Amino acid sequence: MLTKIYAENPNEREMGKAIRLLQEGELIVYPTDTLYAIGCDALNVRAVEKLCALKGLNPLKADLSIVCYDLSNISEYAQVSNGVFKVLKKNLPGPFTFILPTSSRLPKLYKNKKEVGIRVPDNNIARGLVAGLGNPILSMSVRDDEEQAEYTTDPELIHEKYNKKVALVIDAGFGGDVPSTVVNCVDDELEVIREGKGILKI
Numbered sequence: 001m002l003t004k005i006y007a008e009n010p011n012e013r014e015m016g017k018a019i020r021l022l023q024e025g026e027l028i029v030y031p032t033d034t035l036y037a038i039g040c041d042a043l044n045v046r047a048v049e050k051l052c053a054l055k056g057l058n059p060l061k062a063d064l065s066i067v068c069y070d071l072s073n074i075s076e077y078a079q080v081s082n083g084v085f086k087v088l089k090k091n092l093p094g095p096f097t098f099i100l101p102t103s104s105r106l107p108k109l110y111k112n113k114k115e116v117g118i119r120v121p122d123n124n125i126a127r128g129l130v131a132g133l134g135n136p137i138l139s140m141s142v143r144d145d146e147e148q149a150e151y152t153t154d155p156e157l158i159h160e161k162y163n164k165k166v167a168l169v170i171d172a173g174f175g176g177d178v179p180s181t182v183v184n185c186v187d188d189e190l191e192v193i194r195e196g197k198g199i200l201k202i
Contacts, residue, residue: 002159004171007031007124015125018168019132026167027051029158030129032067032121034095034197035141036158036175038166039129042066042077042138045107054165055140059109065097065117066136069127074118077105077136084185087202093122095197097182115186125172141179153177 005014018028025047027040038054040047052059068074071088078100080088088098097117102110110116119139121127130137142162143152152158155171162169182194192200 002169002171005125007172010125010128015128021167022133029166029169031172031175032126033123034176034180035143037139037141039137039139042136048138060112065139067119067130067139068136069130077103078118079103081188090201092120095180097180099184
């Protein structure tokens, strides 16, 4: 199923459909402030396993990233020192993935990794889904390294590829083709481990 939602003013009815699917443990494709992503309820272990299987990943070994609504939401699921919090505050919402130590609220699936990627995208649809769900969203880019950009930026082409693998593709117009900047904060020493769309403010 393909549904049109505008990021500037998301339609409540269509957003409600997407949120219900997430609550039911389904996978959806949705926009962020960087690439389109496939997401599910991050606290639903079966949904997480389904998404990892779709991407060919072992959930116990893969680097997992979750989308949170805001800074206070992050501290529920990851350990954030005062110094790191100041950096997050300067850069979020924005096109960054911050790698942080996991907290006890995440399922055991995440604790085996001891760290988790955290995103707060500057995108009303992504954050609205998290707010409506009441849980973070496990998020993985639709892009595979060898794929041409149009197949991961055009929602109709994304729908062609994933319509039998996910319950819904949200069409919010053409997406970006530059991923988030990834910053490792695990030891309180900030290290940019992937240069992406965001320029980190310290």
